[in-house]
Amino acid sequence: YQGGQTDGVVTTLDLILEGVELTNASTPACLGPLNANALEMPVAGSASFGFYCSGAPPAATGFLVIGNPTPAPWPPGAWLGLSGPLRRRTVVSDSDGWVETSWSLVGYAPNHRLGARYVFSNPPTCPGPSPRSVSQRVVITVQ
Secondary structure (H helix, E strand, C coil): CCCCCCCCCCCCCCCCCCCEEEECCCCEECCEECEEEECCCCCCCCCCCEEEEECCCCCCEEEEEEEEECCCCCCCCCCCCEEEEEEEEEEECCCCCCEEEECCCCCCCCCCEEEEEEEEECCCCCCCCCCEEECCEEEEECC
């Protein structure tokens, strides 16, 4: 204030995009938790929308699974928290355990909800406590 040594700035930073909700913890993986999120705000008609995941087993093949988000508690065997129709896209993480996956929102109307999770098989070079690693669930509401 007035150019002195005690000037300051106050700001807030919201790292969660509007229309994006992160739910459920990931399963443990060899690099720690699998953190999934959206690359941008989910806007109806966006051809550039997508998801990302960090902490995946390095250079591992997996899937991005997308479906309708289901409310908890989930019945036995419904560990994805998604219901059908389920769609999947094959992904491969890079050497740092990072993967980005495009998912066009062309044709989706505002307020449409989708849930997404990354699922990887743990390779012998990066074993986890179970045969697969699953990211937290990302639920988007198209804006």
